[in-house]
Amino acid sequence: MSIELTIKQDVDLSSFNTMGVSAKTSFFVEVCTIAELGEAIQFAEEKGLEILVLGGGSNTFFIKDFTGLVLHISILGKKFSSREDDILVKVAAGENWHAFVLKCVEMGIGGIENLSLIPGSVGAAPIQNIGAYGVELEDVFENLEAFMIDSKEIRTFNKSECKFGYRDSIFKKELKGKAIITSVTLKLFRNGEVNTSYKALSVLLESKGLSKPTIKDVSDAVIEIRQSKLPDPKEIGNTGSFFKNPVISVQQFDLLKSEFPELPSYPVTERLVKIPAGWLIDKAGWKGKRIGDAGVHSKQALVLVNHGKATGEEIWNLAEEIRLSIKEKFDIMLTPEVNVVG
Numbered sequence: 001m002s003i004e005l006t007i008k009q010d011v012d013l014s015s016f017n018t019m020g021v022s023a024k025t026s027f028f029v030e031v032c033t034i035a036e037l038g039e040a041i042q043f044a045e046e047k048g049l050e051i052l053v054l055g056g057g058s059n060t061f062f063i064k065d066f067t068g069l070v071l072h073i074s075i076l077g078k079k080f081s082s083r084e085d086d087i088l089v090k091v092a093a094g095e096n097w098h099a100f101v102l103k104c105v106e107m108g109i110g111g112i113e114n115l116s117l118i119p120g121s122v123g124a125a126p127i128q129n130i131g132a133y134g135v136e137l138e139d140v141f142e143n144l145e146a147f148m149i150d151s152k153e154i155r156t157f158n159k160s161e162c163k164f165g166y167r168d169s170i171f172k173k174e175l176k177g178k179a180i181i182t183s184v185t186l187k188l189f190r191n192g193e194v195n196t197s198y199k200a201l202s203v204l205l206e207s208k209g210l211s212k213p214t215i216k217d218v219s220d221a222v223i224e225i226r227q228s229k230l231p232d233p234k235e236i237g238n239t240g241s242f243f244k245n246p247v248i249s250v251q252q253f254d255l256l257k258s259e260f261p262e263l264p265s266y267p268v269t270e271r272l273v274k275i276p277a278g279w280l281i282d283k284a285g286w287k288g289k290r291i292g293d294a295g296v297h298s299k300q301a302l303v304l305v306n307h308g309k310a311t312g313e314e315i316w317n318l319a320e321e322i323r324l325s326i327k328e329k330f331d332i333m334l335t336p337e338v339n340v341v342g
């Protein structure tokens with residue numbers, strides 16, 4: 001039986017991207033089932049349209065309009081099952097990530113409490129292997145299911161097949177635009193240890209006298225820290241970290257450290273060091289700067305913001321100016337963490 005899809009034309013995407021920039025898509029469809037997904041892809045293929053998958057739009061940045069079909073993933077559902085001490089949870093791609101984390105916390109299920117308050121959908125979480133406060137998605141990842149655009153089949157990917165890295169996975173590289181994630185299965189726990197290895201988190205928990213914090217204590221603390229540092233996209237448009245933290249060689253780091261002794265760093269391997277991009281941007285004098293309505297957040301220089309009516313192009317121009325100035329001052333080329341369209 002064929003499915004009746006509602007495919008809209010010339011849709012404004014301002015409310016589908018957390019930067020809040022105005023960009024139009026030629027076609028837009030909301031898909032709630034895998035069958036609808038198949039139909040929507042068939043429509044795009046018949047019309048020769050490029051496909052763009054959108055969840056919450058909190059890691060997608062539109063420089064200009066999109067001339068293709070936006071697939072807004074709204075497939076819902078969660079299934080919890082026990083396996084010895086573990087709880088396996090299969091979650092559909094369209095579920096809201098933070099609401100899912102809160103549900104687990106409420107049920108006393110641990111493993112993702114450090115990832116509280118990250119905006120967006122469950123289906124997008126593996127794309128850049130979301131991470132915060134000492135935990136990355138890959139730490140609790142079991143497998144995922146994806147609709148393969150070429151074969152029209154559902155394929156299961158285990159952890160090693162996803163090739164997770166720092167804000168990276170196979171879905172940003174070899175399989176970019178080829179796989180649509182329909183569900184994610186995580187391995188969570190009921191009686192495990194919480195992770196308080198991240199300094200700011202342990203400091204806050206200690207200050208509250210919580211020497212043996214619960215899953216909920218950790219989630220609450222993460223939410224408190226995030227709310228004090230990061231702008232809420234409902235109040236001011238942003239996509240969280242605009243750039244990735246650069247990873248440089250130890251030799252380059254030693255050279256920079258001699259010029260900037262206070263330069264912070266995190267070891268990655270014996271030869272590689274990660275530098276906070278926000279520190280570089282701040283040090284180059286960009287924090288709180290504004291060009292028209294495009295700006296750099298006043299508390300966190302890694303976050304570019306839309307003060308109101310900035311266009312994608314204006315914010316992109318600001319990002320380019322920042323990149324050039326960081327290259328000039330530190331000889332480091334920043335790369336965007338956001339997925340850029342246009």
Ligand SMILES: Cc1cc2nc3c(=O)[nH]c(=O)nc-3n(C[C@H](O)[C@H](O)[C@H](O)COP(=O)(O)OP(=O)(O)OC[C@H]3O[C@@H](n4cnc5c(N)ncnc54)[C@H](O)[C@@H]3O)c2cc1C
Nearest residue numbers: 055056057058059060120121123124130131181239240339
């Ligand atoms: C205030 C703020 C704070 C943030 N903090 C963090 C943080 O701490 N850590 C972190 O890692 N990220 C953070 N982010 C980034 C963002 O929340 C995550 O990357 C999130 O996973 C994006 O989800 P989304 O549904 O909004 O993705 P979208 O922007 O809709 O999509 C992101 C990318 O994934 C693709 N995609 C989406 N869904 C699917 C799917 N089902 N199948 C295939 N491809 C898909 C899209 O095509 C796009 O390329 C933050 C963002 C904001 C605005």
